Amino acid sequence: MSKLERLLNLIAALTETSRPITRDGIKEKLPEGTYSDNKESFRRTFERDKEELKNIGIPVIFDEATQGYFVESNELKESGSYLEPDELAALHIAFNLVRIESTGQEDPFWKLGPSSETSKDIQPLTEIPLDPSLNTALTATTEKRMVAFAYKGEKREINPLRVVFNRGRWYLVGYDLDKKAIRNFRVDRIEGKVELGEINSVDSLNQEDLQLNVFPWRYGEESNFKVTMHVEALHAPWIVNYLGENSVKKINTDGSVIIEEEVNDWKSFRSFALTFLDGVKILAPQKCKEDMQAWLRSFL
Amino acid sequence: MNSLNATDRLRRLLAVIPWVVDRGGASLSEISSYFDYPAEQLVTDLEEVLFMVGVHPFTPDCLVDVFISDGFVEISYADWFRKPLHLSPEEMFRLIVAGKSVSEYLGTDELGSLERGLMKLAAASGSAVEDVVEVNLGIQDRGVLEIFKEAQRENRRLRIKYYSYGKNEENSREIDIYRLFADKGHWYAEAYCHKAEGLRIFRLDRVRQVENTDEFYIPNDELLESFGSIKEIFSPKEGTVPSVVLLLPEEEKWVIDEYPHYAAVQEENGDWKVEFPVASPAWLARLLLRLGPNVQLVKAPESLGETFRREVAQSILKGYEEATPQKGQSGVSS
Numbered sequence: 001m002s003k004l005e006r007l008l009n010l011i012a013a014l015t016e017t018s019r020p021i022t023r024d025g026i027k028e029k030l031p032e033g034t035y036s037d038n039k040e041s042f043r044r045t046f047e048r049d050k051e052e053l054k055n056i057g058i059p060v061i062f063d064e065a066t067q068g069y070f071v072e073s074n075e076l077k078e079s080g081s082y083l084e085p086d087e088l089a090a091l092h093i094a095f096n097l098v099r100i101e102s103t104g105q106e107d108p109f110w111k112l113g114p115s116s117e118t119s120k121d122i123q124p125l126t127e128i129p130l131d132p133s134l135n136t137a138l139t140a141t142t143e144k145r146m147v148a149f150a151y152k153g154e155k156r157e158i159n160p161l162r163v164v165f166n167r168g169r170w171y172l173v174g175y176d177l178d179k180k181a182i183r184n185f186r187v188d189r190i191e192g193k194v195e196l197g198e199i200n201s202v203d204s205l206n207q208e209d210l211q212l213n214v215f216p217w218r219y220g221e222e223s224n225f226k227v228t229m230h231v232e233a234l235h236a237p238w239i240v241n242y243l244g245e246n247s248v249k250k251i252n253t254d255g256s257v258i259i260e261e262e263v264n265d266w267k268s269f270r271s272f273a274l275t276f277l278d279g280v281k282i283l284a285p286q287k288c289k290e291d292m293q294a295w296l297r298s299f300l
Numbered sequence: 301m302n303s304l305n306a307t308d309r310l311r312r313l314l315a316v317i318p319w320v321v322d323r324g325g326a327s328l329s330e331i332s333s334y335f336d337y338p339a340e341q342l343v344t345d346l347e348e349v350l351f352m353v354g355v356h357p358f359t360p361d362c363l364v365d366v367f368i369s370d371g372f373v374e375i376s377y378a379d380w381f382r383k384p385l386h387l388s389p390e391e392m393f394r395l396i397v398a399g400k401s402v403s404e405y406l407g408t409d410e411l412g413s414l415e416r417g418l419m420k421l422a423a424a425s426g427s428a429v430e431d432v433v434e435v436n437l438g439i440q441d442r443g444v445l446e447i448f449k450e451a452q453r454e455n456r457r458l459r460i461k462y463y464s465y466g467k468n469e470e471n472s473r474e475i476d477i478y479r480l481f482a483d484k485g486h487w488y489a490e491a492y493c494h495k496a497e498g499l500r501i502f503r504l505d506r507v508r509q510v511e512n513t514d515e516f517y518i519p520n521d522e523l524l525e526s527f528g529s530i531k532e533i534f535s536p537k538e539g540t541v542p543s544v545v546l547l548l549p550e551e552e553k554w555v556i557d558e559y560p561h562y563a564a565v566q567e568e569n570g571d572w573k574v575e576f577p578v579a580s581p582a583w584l585a586r587l588l589l590r591l592g593p594n595v596q597l598v599k600a601p602e603s604l605g606e607t608f609r610r611e612v613a614q615s616i617l618k619g620y621e622e623a624t625p626q627k628g629q630s631g632v633s634s
Contacts, residue, residue, distance in 0.1 A: 002349060004306045004313075004345065004349050005349050005352055008310070008350065008353040009353055009354070009355075011314075011380060011381065012353060012354060012380035012381070013356070015380045015381075016380055028356075029355065029356040030356075052307060055307075055388065056307065056310060056311050056388070057314075057387060083417055083420060083421075084413075084416075086413040087414070087417030087420065088417065089413070090413035090417050091399065091414065091417045091418070093402070093414075094395075094398040094399045094401070094402040095394075095395060097398070097402050097405075098397065098398040098402060099530075100394050100398060123481075123527060124530060125402065125437075126437055126481055126482040126483065127483070127529065127531065128401065128435075135389075135390060135393075138389065138429070138433070139389065141428075142389070142428040142432055161432070162433075163433050164433075164434040165433075165435045165436065165437075166436045166485065167436075167484055167485030168483060168484030168485050169484075188557075234463070234469070234470060235463075237508055238505065241505065242505070271590040274586060274589045274590050277468060277585060277589075277615075277616060278616045278619050281619050281620060292620070293620050295592070296613045296614075296617040296620075297613075298592070298593045299589070299593050299610055299612075300610055300613060300617075
């Protein structure tokens with residue numbers, strides 16, 4: 001008997017019964033020869049089949065009391081709150097507007113139902129990459145389990161709190177046990193495998209702490225300091241919008257501005273300042289101003 | 301998809317069966333195209349596998365009934381396969397990410413159906429995906445995005461004041477918007493620019509001023525058909541713009557992730573030799589200055605070589621040698 005036929009018959013046997021059914025009971029209910037008569041080999045094949053069914057969306061649950069198995073019902077449909085046509089259509093549109101990198105998984109709408117109102121030729125609104133580590137990071141976050149991984153050559157142990165897509169990248173935001181603080185990790189920079197650990201109850205954390213830091217110069221373990229810079233009028237509107245009104249120390253009559261920004265990683269901030277070419281000039285602290293000049297002189 | 305393994309076929313069959321039963325039958329070609337199921341494999345699975353499936357004692361009245369005639373499939377006695385499938389965590393994740401992405405684009409008044417759909421899915425899955433995933437597509441500039449969306453909907457021409465990053469200057473132009481999209485943290489409009497007389501890309505956070513005009517445009521079909529994927533937009537075709545070859549140390553590998561390139565080869569010593577298209581000299585100037593003097597310019601047109609790099613550094617340095625700009629100017633405190 002083919003594997004496909006065996007799995008289909010297994011589903012039929014498990015859904016036909018209204019009560020949990022033992023492993024031996026299942027064997028008896030299937031055509032002869034479906035499973036091996038050797039107990040151990042039967043157990044192994046059955047466990048693999050169960051895992052396979054779970055992966056495709058049919059969770060087979062074990063009931064301690066009866067030592068039997070049953071298929072968990074899908075509350076979505078049975079509670080009568082199935083998706084209305086407009087909701088299904090909206091989800092279809094969203095799914096077609098956003099191109100999420102394929103990972104070999106099929107279209108979830110096979111399970112939810114097709115909608116006649118959408119076309120796959122729709123122009124995408126954005127394309128979202130996925131990463132091999134993302135799934136584990138997500139599992140850990142939803143199940144509140146600890147994770148361990150290598151990052152920038154260091155072993156990190158994290159209590160994951162959120163998975164965030166920002167500036168075209170996926171980040172894992174979590175409490176770093178070693179640093180005793182919230183840290184952000186770029187998922188594509190995680191080195192090697194993410195190891196799933198124990199379940200860890202999360203203490204209530206200040207939501208503000210979980211906001212992803214968008215400025216790369218505020219990362220890093222060095223203590224922060226304030227950098228003051230002059231921004232010419234051409235760039236002033238953009239930079240004020242980007243860093244926020246609070247960063248503005250002075251608005252000059254020619255439209256240029258003096259900006260003050262908190263910096264942990266000076267090299268990263270220098271890089272940012274250089275994207276404005278001669279439109280930005282570092283004023284203070286003196287060591288940063290001198291470093292910028294030395295950096296520029298090194299090209300001469 | 302050429303060959304499907306047993307799991308791929310099971311996934312498909314479990315979706316196909318209730319779908320066909322609910323519709324009272326479906327054509328083979330329809331099933332094959334909707335479920336990405338090769339026709340030949342589909343027929344074999346229906347006729348030779350599903351036909352044999354059922355429950356104890358497997359007498360004809362206990363088997364699924366599959367009937368295929370003139371390319372039309374009917375399935376009955378298949379109630380065991382009517383239970384809806386659970387979405388896997390990954391499928392839920394993909395739907396939530398898509399839904400949250402689109403939520404950022406839509407106005408709050410347009411969100412109703414999508415939000416309700418997402419909430420039902422999240423509630424039914426019992427998973428916390430909805431709570432722990434956050435999607436930010438672009439730097440929020442709601443005002444500009446709203447005006448652009450409205451203009452695209454009405455086919456209304458816009459007049460904008462725009463900071464051109466490539467030219468490092470501000471200018472005014474009239475544009476007809478063809479599409480809006482987000483990439484790497486920014487919203488963009490692909491629009492016909494009447495000044496440049498062609499399609500151009502505008503980053504919304506660089507739009508300094510925007511106003512509606514009283515003119516309307518009829519979208520040009522040829523332009524609409526010419527759109528490629530978002531990735532292609534930022535990767536000029538080889539030969540259309542100048543290019544440079546840089547030798548990057550391993551620690552500057554981020555540049556390869558960040559910018560479009562034609563080729564990237566790792567040398568024996570670990571350095572990366574990368575060829576980048578240069579859409580504008582100002583872009584290259586910024587990149588070279590950020591990377592530092594240790595990055596070697598292996599190949600570059602004369603106008604974009606060592607002299608160019610030196611002169612750009614020199615011009616910025618000159619600013620530091622002049623009087624500090626904040627002195628001698630009357631300022632208004634913020």
